[in-house]
Amino acid sequence: MRASLYEFAGGDPALLALAQAHHQRCLQDPELNHPFSHPGQHPEHVARLAAYWAQVLGGPSTYSDRCGTESGVLRMHAGNGDMSDLGRRFVACFVQAMDDADLPDDPAFRTAMREYMTWAVDRVLTHEDRDQVPPGLAVPQWDWDGPVTR
Template sequence: MRPSLYEFAGGEPAFLALATAHHARCLADPELNHPFSHPDQHPRHVERLAAYWAEVMGGPPRYSESCGDHTGMVAMHSGNGDMGELGRRFVECFVLAADDAGLPEDPEFRAALRAYMEWAVTEVLSYPDEGGVPAGMPMPRWTWDGRRD
């Protein structure tokens, strides 16, 4: 039986390394810097992000149990109108951050990570107006074969 993407990546330390590397790349990007450098950002943003991605990829429900649900996460990142190229840049930072974090280079694993982030960005960008996110959205579960609810 194939391990979850969470297990294959290396568990919690791998997702913390990924979130840390992704955040650093977004801060260094001249277009993405602005949304990632707000002073009102949660002080544990990187840890929360790691917990969210870990849960989505088959890890423990730490994000759901301590931070909120999927609806809250989407609502927090939606309502920004047309984001232009920011979505594509965000995905590219994520893909490169997987290298920075030393995640496995397995092509199927990397394809699953990219597919997840492309889906996630598309979902968030599908709510350009504030207040449009429906309540009760289930936490996505991402596997080697894509989204599984």
């Protein structure tokens, strides 16, 4: 049986390093800087992001247990208008952050991670109206072959 993407990446420490590196990359981007540096950002944003990615990629349910549901994630990002350029920049920062965080350089792993982030960004950016996001959505799961259906 193949390890989950979470396990293959290196578990919680690796996902925290990825979230930290990604956050730094976004702060350095001239367009992404604003949403990543505004004063209303949760003080534990990076740790929460790491917990979310860990859960999505096959790790523990820490995000759902402590932070909320997928509905909350989608509502938080909804209603911001056309964000397609920011989405592309976000994915590019994520890909670069995998190097910064020293994640495995395995081609299948890197492809699965990039495909996840592209899918996730598309999913987040499709919700224009916060009130239209259904309540109680579970955090999605992603593995080597794409989204996991439950």
